[in-house]
Structures are given as C-alpha cells and as structure tokens.
Amino acid sequence: MVIGRLARVSLRRYVGAGLLWVTFFAVPLLTGLVLQAVFDAISGQRAASLDSTLWLCAAFVAVEAVRGGVFWIAMSLWPYWWQGAGATLRANALRSILTARGPAASRLPHSSGEAVARFRDDAEDLIIATDNIVDLIGAAVFAAGAFAIMASIDPVITVVLVLPLTVIAVLNRMLRGLITRVHRQARQLGASVTAFVGETFAGVLAIKTAGAEGAVLERLRAHNRRRRNAAVKDRLVMDMLDTANSATVEISIGLVLLLATPAMRSGDFTVGDFALFTSYVGWLTMLPRILGRMLYRIPQGAVATERLTRLMATYEDADDLARLSGVWFRQDPPPALTELPERTDPLEVFEARDITVHHDDAGHGVTGVDLRVDRSSFTVVTGAVGAGKTTLIRALLGLLPLDSGSVTWNGQPIDDPGTFLVPGRVAYAGQVPRLFSESLRENLLLGWPVDDGKLKTAIELAALERDVAEMPDGLETVVGSRGVRLSGGQVQRSTAARALVRAPDLLVVDDLSSALDVETEHLLWDRIADAAGAGDGPSTVLVVSHRRAALERADQIVVLDRGRVVGAGALDELLRTCPEMRRLWAEESVVEAEEESVDPMIMNSNRTM
Numbered sequence: 001m002v003i004g005r006l007a008r009v010s011l012r013r014y015v016g017a018g019l020l021w022v023t024f025f026a027v028p029l030l031t032g033l034v035l036q037a038v039f040d041a042i043s044g045q046r047a048a049s050l051d052s053t054l055w056l057c058a059a060f061v062a063v064e065a066v067r068g069g070v071f072w073i074a075m076s077l078w079p080y081w082w083q084g085a086g087a088t089l090r091a092n093a094l095r096s097i098l099t100a101r102g103p104a105a106s107r108l109p110h111s112s113g114e115a116v117a118r119f120r121d122d123a124e125d126l127i128i129a130t131d132n133i134v135d136l137i138g139a140a141v142f143a144a145g146a147f148a149i150m151a152s153i154d155p156v157i158t159v160v161l162v163l164p165l166t167v168i169a170v171l172n173r174m175l176r177g178l179i180t181r182v183h184r185q186a187r188q189l190g191a192s193v194t195a196f197v198g199e200t201f202a203g204v205l206a207i208k209t210a211g212a213e214g215a216v217l218e219r220l221r222a223h224n225r226r227r228r229n230a231a232v233k234d235r236l237v238m239d240m241l242d243t244a245n246s247a248t249v250e251i252s253i254g255l256v257l258l259l260a261t262p263a264m265r266s267g268d269f270t271v272g273d274f275a276l277f278t279s280y281v282g283w284l285t286m287l288p289r290i291l292g293r294m295l296y297r298i299p300q301g302a303v304a305t306e307r308l309t310r311l312m313a314t315y316e317d318a319d320d321l322a323r324l325s326g327v328w329f330r331q332d333p334p335p336a337l338t339e340l341p342e343r344t345d346p347l348e349v350f351e352a353r354d355i356t357v358h359h360d361d362a363g364h365g366v367t368g369v370d371l372r373v374d375r376s377s378f379t380v381v382t383g384a385v386g387a388g389k390t391t392l393i394r395a396l397l398g399l400l401p402l403d404s405g406s407v408t409w410n411g412q413p414i415d416d417p418g419t420f421l422v423p424g425r426v427a428y429a430g431q432v433p434r435l436f437s438e439s440l441r442e443n444l445l446l447g448w449p450v451d452d453g454k455l456k457t458a459i460e461l462a463a464l465e466r467d468v469a470e471m472p473d474g475l476e477t478v479v480g481s482r483g484v485r486l487s488g489g490q491v492q493r494s495t496a497a498r499a500l501v502r503a504p505d506l507l508v509v510d511d512l513s514s515a516l517d518v519e520t521e522h523l524l525w526d527r528i529a530d531a532a533g534a535g536d537g538p539s540t541v542l543v544v545s546h547r548r549a550a551l552e553r554a555d556q557i558v559v560l561d562r563g564r565v566v567g568a569g570a571l572d573e574l575l576r577t578c579p580e581m582r583r584l585w586a587e588e589s590v591v592e593a594e595e596e597s598v599d600p601m602i603m604n605s606n607r608t609m
C-alpha cells in the first residue's frame with residue numbers, strides 16, 4: 001500500500017515526529033487527571049491544603065506548557081517528512097515518464113495541465129492520507145487511556161459513551177463508495193479546467209487571430225460549471241460527515257450530563273470526576289472525527305494512486321510510485337550525469353522488420369515497413385504529407401508502441417527501443433522542436449557532460465554559429481517562451497545542434513525543411529558529411545525529407561505512400577521505377593525553384609515564429 005511506503009520515505013522523521021504527535025494527543029489524559037484533582041480539592045471532596053491546590057494549578061499549567069512544547073517540536077520536524085513524501089511521489093512519476101521501458105507518450109494525459117493537476121493534487125491527497133494515520137494513532141491512544149480511566153471511575157457512563165462513536169463509524173463506512181465516486185469526478189473535472197486554461201494560454205495567438213475569444217470563454221464557463229457542481233458534491237459529502245461527527249460530540253456531552261447527575265447526587269461521582277469526564281469527552285470525539293476523515297481519505301488516496309500510476313509504465317505499480325529514491329534537504333543532489341555513457345557496441349547495421357503502427361481503426365500510421373540502415377550511410381524517408389514518415393521514425397525509436405515488427409542493432413533484437421536507442425547510440429531531432437526557458441547553452445546540453453569545444457563543433461555543424469554570435473549574450477542568452485524568441489529555423493537548428501553534441505552513432509532528423517531554406521539545408525548536410533569524413537561527427541544519418549538537398553546525397557531512399565513502402569533504393573533508380581518518387585521530385589523541383597526566385601530576406605522573415 002502506497003500509504004505504508006510513503007511513511008518509509010523518511011521513516012526516522014515519520015516515526016520521531018509521529019511519536020511527538022501521539023504524545024501531543026495523549027497529554028490531555030494528564031490534563032484531565034490534574035483537573036480532576038484540582039476540582040476535588042476545590043470542592044472539598046478530597047482533603048487538600050491551599051498549598052497543594054496551588055501546586056495542582058501549577059501542574060495544570062506545566063502540563064499545558066509541555067503540550068505546547070511538544071507541538072512546536074513536532075511542527076518543526078514534520079515538514080521534512082511531508083516534503084520528502086511529496087518529492088518522492090512526484091520524482092517517481094516523473095522518472096517513470098522519462099525513463100521507464102515502453103513509449104511514454106501513450107501514458108501521458110492529453111494535456112500537460114491534466115498531468116500537472118495529478119502531480120499537484122493527487123500527490124497531496126496521498127500525503128494527507130498518510131499524515132492522518134498519525135492523528136488516528138494519537139486519537140486512538142488517547143481514547144484507550146481515557147476509556148480505561150473513565151471505566152475505573154464509572155463503567156456504565158463509559159459504555160454508554162461508546163455507542164454514538166460506533167454509530168458514526170458505521171455511517172462513515174456506508175458512505176465510502178459514494179465518497180470515492182464523487183471525489184474521482186471532482187478531481188477529473190478540476191484537472192480538465194486546469195488543462196483548458198493551460199491550452200488557452202499556449203494558444204492565445206491562435207484564439208485572437210481566429211476571433212474565438214467569446215467561444216473560448218463560453219467553453220471555459222461550461223468546464224467550470226461542471227467542475228463547480230462536482231466540487232460542491234465532493235465538499236458536501238465531506239461536510240456531511242464532519243457535521244455528523246460533530247453532532248456526536250454534542251450527544252456524548254449530553255449523555256454524560258444526563259447520567260452523571262444522579263450519580264453525583266448519591267456521592268458516587270465527584271465534581272472532579274465530572275470535570276475529568278467532560279474534559280475527556282471533547283477530546284474523545286477526535287477519534288470518530290479522525291476515523292471519519294480517514295475513511296474518506298483512504299478512498300481519496302486510492303483514486304490518487306490510480307491517477308498517478310496511470311502516468312507510469314504499465315509494468316509499474318503503486319509500490320514503484322512510493323519507491324525510495326533519495327531526498328536531499330540540506331545538500332545538493334548528486335549530478336544526474338557526470339560522464340558520457342559507455343558505448344561498447346558501435347553501430348554496424350540498424351534494421352527494422354515488418355513495422356506496423358496504426359493510430360486508429362482506419363489504419364492511419366504505417367504498415368509492414370522494412371528498413372536497413374548501414375554504418376556510414378545516408379538514408380532518407382520521403383513521402384507526401386501524412387504518408388506516415390514521422391510515425392515510422394517514432395516507431396523505430398520506441399516512441400510509439402508497435403502493433404507488430406521488431407528492430408535490431410547489429411543483428412541483436414532490441415527489447416525496448418525507447419531505452420536502448422538513446423544518446424550516445426542515437427540522437428533525434430524531432431519535427432516539433434522544443435526549447436525551454438533557459439540559456440541557449442543549457443538548451444543544447446540539457447545536462448550532457450561535454451566541454452565547450454565539442455559544443456562549438458556541434459553548433460557549427462548545425463550551421464548555427466552566426467545566429468549565436470548575433471544573440472545579445474551569445475550562448476548565455478535566455479531563449480524559449482520566457483526568453484528571446486528564436487526564428488523557426490533557429491529553433492530547428494538548435495535542436496539539430498542538441499542532437500549533434502551527443503555525438504550519436506546514428507543521427508535521426510525529422511524534416512528540417514519547414515524551417516530551413518534550401519541553401520542552409522545544403523550547408524548543414526555538407527558540414528555533417530565533412531565532419532563524418534574527419535571522424536568528428538555522426539557518419540550514419542536517417543532523415544525525413546522531401547528536399548533535393550537530402551535526396552541527392554542519399555545512399556538509399558525509402559518512399560512511403562499511405563503508410564506503406566512503395567519504393568526503396570537510390571534516387572536515379574527510383575526516378576525510373578517509382579511513380580510516387582517521380583511525382584514528389586517534380587513537385588519539390590517546382591517549389592524549390594520558386595523559393596530560390598524569392599528574396600531570401602523575405603523568406604527568412606516569413607519563417608520567424
């Protein structure tokens with residue numbers, strides 16, 4: 001169970017501070033006993049001098065002071081466990097998304113807002129449930145002590161007090177299913193609002209240019225209405241339970257008063273006993289209250305566990321979610337990567353057989369694709385828009401789940417391409433590049449441990465050096481959504497440089513043409529080829545392109561049409577034998593001729609994102 005594991009994240013602190021909390025809960029037992037003695041002394045039911053009465057009052061103050069001290073120490077220790085537990089849950093979910101076997105894309109929710117909501121709210125639900133266990137133990141310790149003391153004074157009143165507490169426990173138990181259902185819906189709808197707001201912020205420009213402000217606001221209102229209704233229900237169920245629990249307090253105090261009066265008249269029950277009982281009754285209601293809270297926290301924790309583990313690999317479960325991964329409070333965590341991963345199996349041949357990935361029942365994707373990439377070769381995958389080029393590349397790299405097929409590295413089957421085909425074997429520059437709001441240097445390295453010389457080489461290979469020289473702070477310029485906005489071509493070349501700095505055996509690049517002019521693309525491939533010749537860059541390249549710059553230098557071209565290979569071989573041969581290749585070539589020739597006739601300055605300014 002995750003809750004048990006979460007406690008072990010920092011067991012010393014959980015147990016240490018937990019014991020203090022239990023002490024804090026148990027101290028009122030002493031308070032009751034002191035009160036009993038004080039009131040008996042004052043009422044004359046037990047013989048006592050003025051001095052001893054004053055000492056008893058001082059003891060009362062001392063007990064309360066100790067309770068305050070215990071509270072203060074527990075409060076200063078508890079956050080260490082609390083933050084450690086939160087960090088563990090979130091780090092494990094993130095670790096699984098980034099490094100677990102199998103494609104992560106299919107596990108991620110549709111929007112990052114939904115994922116953020118799970119990281120924030122669901123993790124918190126689990127921590128609160130674990131935290132409440134300590135309260136429950138404290139309340140139970142107090143209840144056990146209080147019942148023992150009260151039973152020794154008046155067993156009948158004590159037994160009667162148990163009844164309302166039992167009723168409340170049964171009621172809580174009966175409502176458990178309802179609580180789970182209502183809470184799951186509230187969480188889902190809450191996350192959908194977060195997701196919608198996130199997408200709206202990201203798409204402000206698109207919304208404005210489409211004149212869709214009104215429609216977006218209306219959609220947000222609709223999301224909010226649904227969320228509000230679900231949140232009200234969620235709150236209502238919890239408040240209903242809390243109210244029922246509070247009512248138990250009133251009923252219990254009433255019962256003590258009712259039963260104690262005749263006993264006091266007969267002298268069996270002293271004023272001190274009455275003071276002790278009423279002081280205990282207030283605290284005793286903690287137990288059904290916390291038990292009640294626990295009964296809805298546990299189903300809420302189950303919902304949270306399920307939502308968080310859905311972000312993780314299918315073979316991982318709730319135990320992996322709370323696996324100890326180390327939390328650093330006072331010192332810096334060890335660096336993620338200090339040296340380059342060792343490569344013992346340099347690429348000779350990379351092969352894929354019968355790759356099939358269908359995105360939907362209509363069969364969109366790729367079907368039965370075979371591909372062989374030899375060391376030091378330049379392979380181009382080409383095809384019309386939507387032919388399946390990106391799907392094929394992502395499937396090869398393990399970024400999409402395969403419906404069928406296999407990939408091998410030097411003849412050895414690759415069990416999990418997603419974790420095997422990573423830098424330093426393979427580096428991938430995707431079609432939709434991502435830059436973070438960090439310096440350009442950080443963006444290119446992303447923690448990859450290489451020196452400035454290698455970084456400079458990668459920048460030159462990606463034909464980015466002039467752009468860097470013109471940036472206000474060179475490599476230290478903060479770029480990305482909260483920094484300098486780079487042009488589409490600069491972003492593409494930055495991601496190419498990010499791939500190149502990893503000095504992969506196999507460089508995979510998905511379509512640079514949308515953001516690079518013909519001339520720059522020529523330059524880029526020339527430089528990469530020169531570097532490969534000098535042993536200074538990747539010699540094996542797999543690229544998606546319809547550009548002549550890439551097609552003309554290809555050792556082999558794979559032509560895709562509606563997800564199937566309709567031609568494979570050298571350009572000359574394909575132009576003779578493959579009608580689709582001829583059509584693509586003719587189309588590209590016209591486009592590039594037009595492009596070359598347009599002023600390059602205009603081309604570049606059009607491409608700025």
Ligand SMILES: Nc1ncnc2c1ncn2[C@@H]1O[C@H](COP(=O)(O)OP(=O)(O)OP(=O)(O)O)[C@@H](O)[C@H]1O
Nearest residue numbers: 359360364365383384385386387388389390391392
């Ligand atoms: N996640 C997805 N869900 C459903 N269908 C998808 C998904 N991704 C791609 N497709 C569909 O699969 C087909 C192949 O898409 P893919 O992106 O692989 O084509 P492509 O050749 O790379 O296109 P482009 O030249 O526009 O990049 C298209 O019909 C596309 O609509």
